[in-house]
Amino acid sequence: DNNKLKDVTIMLDWYPNAVHSALYVAKEKGYFKDEGINLKIEMPADTNDPLKMAAVGKIDLAISYQKQVLLSRSEDIPVVSIGSYVQHPLDALIYNKSKGITRPKDLEGKKVGYASSPTSEPIIKTLVEHDGGDMSKVKMVDVGFDLMPALATGKVDALEGAYINHEYLLLKKEGVNVGKMSLEDNGVPDSSELVFVTGEKTLKSEKDTLTKFMKALAKGQDDVKKNPKSALNVLLDHENKNFKLDKKVETESLNILLPLMGDKTTPFGQQNPKQWKNLADWMYKTKITPKKVNYKDAFMNLNY
């Protein structure tokens, strides 16, 4: 009876990995179907594509970054976040321990690699200045697509934009002497790494469906929490057809992720207006957004 189901297309932030377990579990177990949803999962070419596609309604949902949502709104791209997926940053300062970095100030005279992102420089600036350092002494290097080789080959001393649950793990696995430093402990406001984004129009017309989506997904996330091992297997099995994921890395990744995906104070999916406000203020202060974004328009918590 697929005919009665409503097609919902979601575009991932990146290729499937541990963070997407809930999606695959919910799909596998039929939670979406139960809600009358036939979920289609797509993968993006570029990290900026999902937002645009959601804005034009080409897709119903996108997994994107909270910062990107605010940036989009400042560029008049009509997207709204309807739920938080990873409620805290995965992004951290990943550095080469053997380069004598112990605190942000130590970045002075060092090279920091980043991936053409407009937020990287302000983040490092905030970090360094919060520690009383001088940003002008830090050399920022745009390393294009490839963060990991840049650090691994010693072309840079630290990375901004690398994830604690992915790049950090992989670099460690390859024997690079890496350390990580949290951003939110060093002056950068807390933010949701991943959020669910939809277009304003879609939100208006499909609010119901979207709510159901969140509901089904929350169920999936519950299962993941209860039994991470089997959840991961669902993902690995699904991907196995075409592509083998590294089970060890993904397991570790999921361990890091789970505490960040909803706790007692903020349940899974819930968005904290305070977090939005602080982030929007910081982005304006650091000139990432050319104008002050009305953070209240940028998100909406659905009731499910």
Add this chain to the structure above:
Amino acid sequence: MMKIKSFIRLYGLFAIFTVIFLIAMEAVVEAGFVPSYIIPAPSEVYRAIIDNLSSLIFVHLKVTMLELGIGFILSVVIGVILAVAMFFSKTIEKIIYPIVLISQTIPIIALSPIFVLWFGYTIWSKVAVTFLIAFFPIVVGCYDGLRSGNSEYVDLLRSMGATKWQIFTKFHVSSALPVFFSSLKLAIVYALIGATIGEWLGASEGLGYYSRRMSGQLNAAGVFAAITILSIAGIILFIIMSLIEKRLLRNRRS
């Protein structure tokens, strides 16, 4: 039998060279001069291929070849039509040629949202990229080939009262073949790159997709497994094109 023998004779040298190169690489990586997450040891790549052979060949290569096939055929058909139109009409040339050039100077990645918007995540977005990359050498080669014909022969045909179209079919088509084939050989290789890049714009199968995923995992052996298969496919396609060229240009030397 003859064919196989001559093939071995022809490419034996390359094979020997390759083997020496691979052994050297193995030694270099083994000795730790190059980290294996950047350039993997050939033995690792070999294992990565063998372990995933059936999925590499029957899933990923198959899909990439399909994209390449459709894209290449479209490139040839549309590329030739454009070149011929430009050959017949200066007006069309003046309008088309700049557009063709512009199409090449736009970085594909900048087009990705547009392609996705138009074609979604179907095979057509990959075909579009393949086409975009492969049709350029065909247009330029075909057009230059058509223009390069010796005018004495054209005069002879004109004196017979041949129409423009007849001069085109009886003379220019044949005289353009050498340059045209030169460009077809480029185009088939570019079509392969095109299909690979196209897969980066969103795909769930194909060798380009595979290599990108592996690269995201810092799995160099996996990346090179895909590259190895791509390279072999590229060489085979090129050889096929060259054989067709040889065949059709057999009676050329005057």
Add this chain to the structure above:
Amino acid sequence: MMKIKSFIRLYGLFAIFTVIFLIAMEAVVEAGFVPSYIIPAPSEVYRAIIDNLSSLIFVHLKVTMLELGIGFILSVVIGVILAVAMFFSKTIEKIIYPIVLISQTIPIIALSPIFVLWFGYTIWSKVAVTFLIAFFPIVVGCYDGLRSGNSEYVDLLRSMGATKWQIFTKFHVSSALPVFFSSLKLAIVYALIGATIGEWLGASEGLGYYSRRMSGQLNAAGVFAAITILSIAGIILFIIMSLIEKRLLRNRRS
């Protein structure tokens, strides 16, 4: 004066076409058929260009042209040397040609870690990408051009006791020029793409870098500003190549 006039006459049509196209685009975007964050209105792009003109031209275009220049010259030099070596020696051909082909079937993105390892984030990593993309048409075009010479002329030179090298310089070089130039025109455009892509592998200046940065800032007008300048540069480079071709092949028709 004459030159300018004939230029206007030649490209006037394209200009008219472009103007119509831009007006249509403006209307389409204005009317909201296409959101301006996917395809920006031409007027926005114009403003984005004008507002940043000096940095676009004197910083980014300059850097991209420098990368292109070095990469293109290297492509021509090395491409021609390889083609000539292949022309003179079947042995070299059998070894080199497959390597050249392999170099083209490897997705650049897969090479990016290697390039980073070897060249870091200096201009040389971009030059390397430029070279890698542009030298292929030159090798194929130059080699095919050299082989296409009418053998009667070769016989004549042989009868004069000309050495292989003399036959090469007196005959093959000249007879290869048309195909060679056809490939140079491709190569110059590819070199531009190469420089752009090279900048994506890590850069702090250049139009490729600029477009990527703008794309990261979701500034579509900025992306298209860079693309516009890239396209104009591409067309100008192509025209320059065509003029050189025309000049050198002037006395060709027999």
Add this chain to the structure above:
Amino acid sequence: MLELKDVSYTFKDGQKVNPVLQNINLTIHRGEFVSLIGKSGTGKSTILKLIAGLLHADHGSILLDDKPIKLGDVGYMPQHDLLFSWRTILDNILLPTEIKKQKKVKKQEAIQWLEKVGLAGYEKAYPKELSGGMRQRVAFLRTLLTGKNVLLLDEPFGALDALTKKEMQAWLLSIWQETKQTVIFITHDLEEALYLSDRVMLLHPDDDLEESPIPFERPRSRDLLYQQDFTRIRKKLEDRLRHDEN
């Protein structure tokens, strides 16, 4: 009737200007066989190209049956054989047939023509496999098979030995007598010109066209070549040509 009225032609290439023909007047009647002789480089081939419509006169007009000449009106055999290297001999001579859909020449017929010019068995060969004289005969056949009423032949038998040339001449005359085509024939062989033509036009370097009617009856026999009248005209033409020496 073919008329050249006050025709002038100048080759121009950038700065270089080479005025080749000036105020040429020539009238050729239907069915006439006219030879064009003259020193090398005086412009004989250029006149044929003008009549074929390949070049356009700077001044004057060229009329065929009172209408300006246009491409495709006449059969033209250029001085170089210009065979298509990728076509077999048979396909080369069938080329005009492919171009003009009416007056189809069948393959079988074409093979018979090949036999007549001594190229039996060569229909499937490629031009590179032929000797110079053989190529010329193929080019000649190709012109013949255009089936036009006016044939312009630029040194068609130049590369042939005396014997083959004689055969070709006899054969050309027999065809001509049958079909009553108009023929303009460039040659450097005075004997040939006299033997074949109704009229011989001598093109002087100063662009003067000197006419010599050849009054012998047709059909002509080879013995003619040794008759006094014949040698007298030949001698006269030789003198006239020699006159151009200075």
Add this chain to the structure above:
Amino acid sequence: MLELKDVSYTFKDGQKVNPVLQNINLTIHRGEFVSLIGKSGTGKSTILKLIAGLLHADHGSILLDDKPIKLGDVGYMPQHDLLFSWRTILDNILLPTEIKKQKKVKKQEAIQWLEKVGLAGYEKAYPKELSGGMRQRVAFLRTLLTGKNVLLLDEPFGALDALTKKEMQAWLLSIWQETKQTVIFITHDLEEALYLSDRVMLLHPDDDLEESPIPFERPRSRDLLYQQDFTRIRKKLEDRLRHDEN
């Protein structure tokens, strides 16, 4: 001394096999002027290509002064003019000089040569600007300027009018008498063959090479052409050629 001993040659192209020459024997002495005549397609040009070293005999040997012939030993003028379209006339005739570094011919000298063949002022022209006969003269000059002791000329004066041909012949003879080069000359013009040569070799289609010595003293005057001895030999050769008809 140039010797062809039992030379055979067969054109092969895949399946097609065309045995052109069989057991050809020919000895030419230093300084001799030998003409090669015969029906179109008998293999005259092929013989020259063999001597030039461009083709390799299947059997037999070709010796120049007792050493096997090799490329570059002789000056060869092919039947097609084969001028390089991208070189000026001057650069075309200077080509052999560029190739062989010894025996440099100076530009000034080359221009004088051009004047001698009636092409004064054409040194900067390109081949496409020349008439057929003019191109042939350029190709002829180019061969001459190889400066070799043996010249192989394949119908060098075929596209020339009688007058120009006569001039060229006289001129060739004067050069030959001066330099004592060995010349092998292909022509279809019997008069020309007889007038120029010490010996005329007639190549029959059955590959028989028939020798006719031409006993006239040198230097020869043009009057020779009308002497009885001359016409007798000419007649004889014509008969021999006609003999090949069947």
